[in-house]
Every structure is written in C-alpha cells, then in structure tokens.
Amino acid sequence: MPLRDLLLALGVVLVWGLNFVAIKWGVDEISPFLLTALRYLGCALPAVFFIRRPAVGWPILIVYGLTVGVLQFSFLFTAMRLGMPAGLASLVMQMQVFFTLGLAMLFLDERPTVPQLAGAGIALVGLVTIGAEHIGGAVLLPLLMTLVAAGFWAISNIVTKRAGKVDMFAFVIWGSLVPPLPMLALSLLFEGPQALAALASISPQAIFSVLFIAYGSTLLGYGAWAVLLGRHPAGLVAPFTLLVPVVGFAAAFVLLGEMVTPLEIAGSLLILAGLGLNVFGPRLVARLRAA
Numbered sequence: 118m119p120l121r122d123l124l125l126a127l128g129v130v131l132v133w134g135l136n137f138v139a140i141k142w143g144v145d146e147i148s149p150f151l152l153t154a155l156r157y158l159g160c161a162l163p164a165v166f167f168i169r170r171p172a173v174g175w176p177i178l179i180v181y182g183l184t185v186g187v188l189q190f191s192f193l194f195t196a197m198r199l200g201m202p203a204g205l206a207s208l209v210m211q212m213q214v215f216f217t218l219g220l221a222m223l224f225l226d227e228r229p230t231v232p233q234l235a236g237a238g239i240a241l242v243g244l245v246t247i248g249a250e251h252i253g254g255a256v257l258l259p260l261l262m263t264l265v266a267a268g269f270w271a272i273s274n275i276v277t278k279r280a281g282k283v284d285m286f287a288f289v290i291w292g293s294l295v296p297p298l299p300m301l302a303l304s305l306l307f308e309g310p311q312a313l314a315a316l317a318s319i320s321p322q323a324i325f326s327v328l329f330i331a332y333g334s335t336l337l338g339y340g341a342w343a344v345l346l347g348r349h350p351a352g353l354v355a356p357f358t359l360l361v362p363v364v365g366f367a368a369a370f371v372l373l374g375e376m377v378t379p380l381e382i383a384g385s386l387l388i389l390a391g392l393g394l395n396v397f398g399p400r401l402v403a404r405l406r407a408a
Contacts, residue, residue: 134364182295232398
C-alpha cells in the first residue's frame with residue numbers, strides 16, 4: 118500500500134475513533150433521537166443534490182436507512198446518554214463483525230471458517246468478562262443497548278451485501294434521507310418539544326459534535342474508506358478497523374478522562390484478539406495449506 122493510502126487509512130481510523138468522543142459530547146446536550154435526526158440530516162444535505170442516486174431500488178435504501186439510522190444509532194446514542202463509556206462503546210460496536218458472520222451464514226449461505234468461529238468464541242469470552250464487571254451496575258443496560266446497536270449494524274451490512282456492487286458513498290448519502298423524519302417524530306413523541314427547544318442554547322462543543330458526526334465520521338470517513346476499497350483488496354484494508362477501538366480508548370482517556378478497570382482491559386484484549394483472529398486467521402490457514 119502506498120504511503121498516501123496508508124496515511125488515508127490511518128486518517129479514517131483516527132476520525133472513526135474520535136467519533137465516539139464526539140457522540141459523548143453530543144448526547145450530553147442533545148437528546149439521542151434528535152441527535153440521530155441531525156446526524157443524518159447533515160449527511161443527506163446538501164450532498165444529495167450533487168450525488169447521483171446509486172443503482173438500487175428504494176426498498177433497499179429504506180431498509181438500510183431504517184436499520185443503520187433509526188435503529189443502530191438510536192440505540193447507540195441512547196446507550197451513551199445513559200452512561201456507556203465512549204472507549205468501551207468503540208470496542209463493543211466491533212462485535213458487529215461476528216453478528217455479521219452469523220447473519221451471513223443464515224441469509225447469504227456463507228460458511229465461516231474455523232479461525233473465524235474461534236475468533237468469535239474468544240471475543241464472546243471477552244464480552245462476558247466485560248459484562249461481569251457491570252452485572253447489577255449502572256452500565257449494564259447501556260452495554261446491552263450497545264450490543265443491540267452492533268446487531269442492527271450487522272443487519273445493515275447484510276442489506277448492503279444485498280444491494281450488490283454499488284457506489285457506497287452515494288448509497289450512504291441517499292440512505293441518509295430515511296432516518297431524519299422518523300427520528301424527529303420519535304424525538305417529539307418520547308423526548309418532547311423541549312428537546313428541540315434546547316437547540317437554541319447548545320454550546321459550540323455540541324455544534325462541533327453534530328458537524329463532526331455528520332460530515333467527518335460519515336461523509337469523509339465512508340468516502341475515504343470507499344476510495345481505499347476501490348484501490349486495494351478488502352483483506353488489506355479491513356484490518357485497519359482493528360485500530361478504531363485503540364483510538365477510541367485513547368481519545369476517551371485524554372479528552373473525557375475515562376478510566377478502565379482491569380477486567381475491562383482483559384475483556385477488551387480478548388475481543389481484539391478475537392477480531393484479529395477473524396481477520397488474519399483465514400489467510401494464515403490458506404498460506405499454511407499452500408506451503
């Protein structure tokens with residue numbers, strides 16, 4: 118991979134890791150459903166007027182928008198509003214890799230390899246280790262909600278696979294037209310008109326949060342990621358996502374003062390080991406067989 122693309126990949130990792138700190142700043146002042154609506158409103162506008170709709174039907178775009186926008190991020194943002202640490206959220210969301218494996222086996226007739234199954238098992242042990250730290254505690258519900266968010270991310274991955282080979286940047290932008298109205302309706306229903314009225318007094322930090330989540334993490338992040346996948350094999354690009362939780366934990370420590378317990382560290386290392394085995398295991402086995 119040329120140095121230019123290596124720096125681009127590391128830039129995406131940095132943006133996606135910092136995104137969880139931006140979310141934490143956002144939900145501190147903006148209600149979760151409203152923040153989700155603002156995120157996708159920013160993603161869609163004004164880009165939708167300049168980017169041609171991808172070659173997929175509206176049903177696929179609507180289902181994608183509902184799963185990734187209305188469901189995934191409403192659960193994630195609510196979990197972080199209820200106390201889910203930003204660093205831990207950046208890691209637990211990576212469980213979507215294993216949820217995607219299971220759904221692909223059920224709906225796409227894909228068969229996971231032995232290393233992938235082993236990686237899923239190790240990651241599950243890590244997740245249980247982290248959960249054991251919070252049984253009966255205030256973080257248990259947010260932890261479970263973050264897992265649900267990761268599950269909906271996995272469902273959106275299957276929907277994306279069903280869409281076929283399309284322009285992912287355009288797919289994300291046009292799919293972003295779906296969440297704003299449902300999320301605004303849910304915000305009015307559950308969070309009340311005062312949630313919208315509170316926007317009149319939000320801080321510059323919260324405004325930065327919305328802009329970063331919408332334009333930095335989503336449009337620039339996914340756009341650069343699509344460029345990298347277009348230039349290089351997915352197997353070369355995908356492992357960079359393993360660095361996202363590393364950046365997430367570091368950023369949460371520096372910018373939010375979040376600390377981690379020994380059990381959380383142990384569980385996190387197990388999840389990262391499982392992710393690493395999932396990514397690198399199949400290729401290692403293939404090389405050993407070829408040798």
